[in-house]
Amino acid sequence: MSATRRTAASPTRRWRRPGIGLRLLAAQAIVLAVGAATTAVVAAVVGPPLFREHLHRAGVPTNSPEEMHAEEAYGYATVMSIGGALAVSALAALAVSVYVSRRLQRSVTEVAGAAALVAEGRYDVRVSPPRLGDDFDALATAFNQMASRLQSVERTRRRLFGDLAHEIRTPVAVLDAYVEALEDGVRTLNAETVAVLRDQTGRLVRFSDDVAALAKAEESSVTMAYAEVDTERLVRHAVAAARERYDAKGVALQLRTAQALPPLWADEQRLSQVLDNLLDNALRHTAPGGRVEIHCRADGGRVTITVADNGERIATEHLSSVFDRFYRVDDARDREHGGAGLGLAIAKALVDAHGGSIAAVSRGTGTGATFTVELPTTPL
Incomplete structure (x- = not known):
C-alpha cells in the first residue's frame, strides 16, 4: 500500500531547478576543476623533465641520491602549491558567487515581485536600478517605462x-x-x-x-487612402461646407492664401474632417458678430494651415490638454452646444497619421485661439 502511494505521489513531485547562485558556483567550480587538472597535467608531464635537466646542468649526477631528493622535494612543492592555490581559488569563487548571486537574486526577486503586482493591476510599482551593468539597468528602466505606460493607459x-x-x-x-x-x-x-x-x-x-x-x-495609419491633394481646393471646399453654419450664427469666415500652394500627399477625406472639426470648434467658441480666418502658406516641404478666431481665449493651463479626449475648457458651454470634447482629439489623431503636427495658441482676452496645422508635402 505504502509503495503504491509513493509511486502515485512521485509523479506529482516537482524537481526544483537550482537557483542562479548554485549555477554560478557550479560554473566557477567547473572552471577551477579544469584549471587544476590542466595545471596538474602540465606539472606532472612537463615539469619533472625540465627540473631534471636543470639539475644535470648544475652538476648533479644522474640517478644520484641528490637528484632523487631534489625531485621528491619538487613533487611535494608542486602538490602543495597547486593544492594551496586551488583552495584559495575555491574560497574566492565561493565568496564571489555568494556576493554576485545575492545581488542578482535581490534584483530578480524585485523585478519578479513588481511584475506580479503589475499583473494584479498595481501599475504604480517601480523597481530600482540594480547597478550590475548596463544590461540590468536597461532591464529595470524598460520595466519602469512599461509600468508607467500601463499606468497612463489605465488612467485614460x-x-x-x-x-x-x-x-x-x-x-x-x-x-x-x-x-x-x-x-x-x-x-x-x-x-x-x-x-x-x-x-x-x-x-x-x-x-x-x-x-x-x-x-x-x-487606426488611420493603416486605413489611409493616400493621393495627391490640391491644397487650395481642399481648404476652399471646407470653407464652403461651413459657410451656411457660420452665416446662420452671424460669424464671418474668411480665407487668406498668401501664394500658390503645393499639393499634399494625403487622404483628402481625412484632411477635410480635420478642417471641419477645427472650423466647427472655432464657430462654437466665437460669439455672433465675431470673425474666423483661415491662413494657408507653404514653407519648404510643408504646408501650414492656420484657423484663428477672435472668440473667448483659452487659458494657458488648458492649452496642453485641448487635444485630449473629452477635454473641455468650459464643460457647461460645450455641453450646451452638444460638444463631447472629441473633435480636437480626432483632428490631432488624423494630423499625426499624416506625419504632421497641430498646436494651439491663445494670447489673451479678446484674441481668441489659433490652431496651426503643419503637413508634409512629400510622401511619408
Missing part, C-alpha cells in the same frame, strides 16, 4: 469610461423623464416634446459618431 481607460457614462447619462435621463411624463399623462406629445426628444436622441447619435470617428482616426 478609467477617465474614458467615466466620461462615456457622464455623456450618456444626461440625454438618457432626459429621455427617461419625458417618456415617464408621457406615460403618466403629465406631458403630451406636442411639437415641443418631440423637439426635446429629437434633440436628446440627436445628441446620442452625434456622440456615438464622434466616438466611432475617434476610433477610426487612431
Whole structure:
C-alpha cells in the first residue's frame, strides 16, 4: 500500500531547478576543476623533465641520491602549491558567487515581485536600478517605462469610461423623464416634446459618431487612402461646407492664401474632417458678430494651415490638454452646444497619421485661439 502511494505521489513531485547562485558556483567550480587538472597535467608531464635537466646542468649526477631528493622535494612543492592555490581559488569563487548571486537574486526577486503586482493591476510599482551593468539597468528602466505606460493607459481607460457614462447619462435621463411624463399623462406629445426628444436622441447619435470617428482616426495609419491633394481646393471646399453654419450664427469666415500652394500627399477625406472639426470648434467658441480666418502658406516641404478666431481665449493651463479626449475648457458651454470634447482629439489623431503636427495658441482676452496645422508635402 505504502509503495503504491509513493509511486502515485512521485509523479506529482516537482524537481526544483537550482537557483542562479548554485549555477554560478557550479560554473566557477567547473572552471577551477579544469584549471587544476590542466595545471596538474602540465606539472606532472612537463615539469619533472625540465627540473631534471636543470639539475644535470648544475652538476648533479644522474640517478644520484641528490637528484632523487631534489625531485621528491619538487613533487611535494608542486602538490602543495597547486593544492594551496586551488583552495584559495575555491574560497574566492565561493565568496564571489555568494556576493554576485545575492545581488542578482535581490534584483530578480524585485523585478519578479513588481511584475506580479503589475499583473494584479498595481501599475504604480517601480523597481530600482540594480547597478550590475548596463544590461540590468536597461532591464529595470524598460520595466519602469512599461509600468508607467500601463499606468497612463489605465488612467485614460478609467477617465474614458467615466466620461462615456457622464455623456450618456444626461440625454438618457432626459429621455427617461419625458417618456415617464408621457406615460403618466403629465406631458403630451406636442411639437415641443418631440423637439426635446429629437434633440436628446440627436445628441446620442452625434456622440456615438464622434466616438466611432475617434476610433477610426487612431487606426488611420493603416486605413489611409493616400493621393495627391490640391491644397487650395481642399481648404476652399471646407470653407464652403461651413459657410451656411457660420452665416446662420452671424460669424464671418474668411480665407487668406498668401501664394500658390503645393499639393499634399494625403487622404483628402481625412484632411477635410480635420478642417471641419477645427472650423466647427472655432464657430462654437466665437460669439455672433465675431470673425474666423483661415491662413494657408507653404514653407519648404510643408504646408501650414492656420484657423484663428477672435472668440473667448483659452487659458494657458488648458492649452496642453485641448487635444485630449473629452477635454473641455468650459464643460457647461460645450455641453450646451452638444460638444463631447472629441473633435480636437480626432483632428490631432488624423494630423499625426499624416506625419504632421497641430498646436494651439491663445494670447489673451479678446484674441481668441489659433490652431496651426503643419503637413508634409512629400510622401511619408
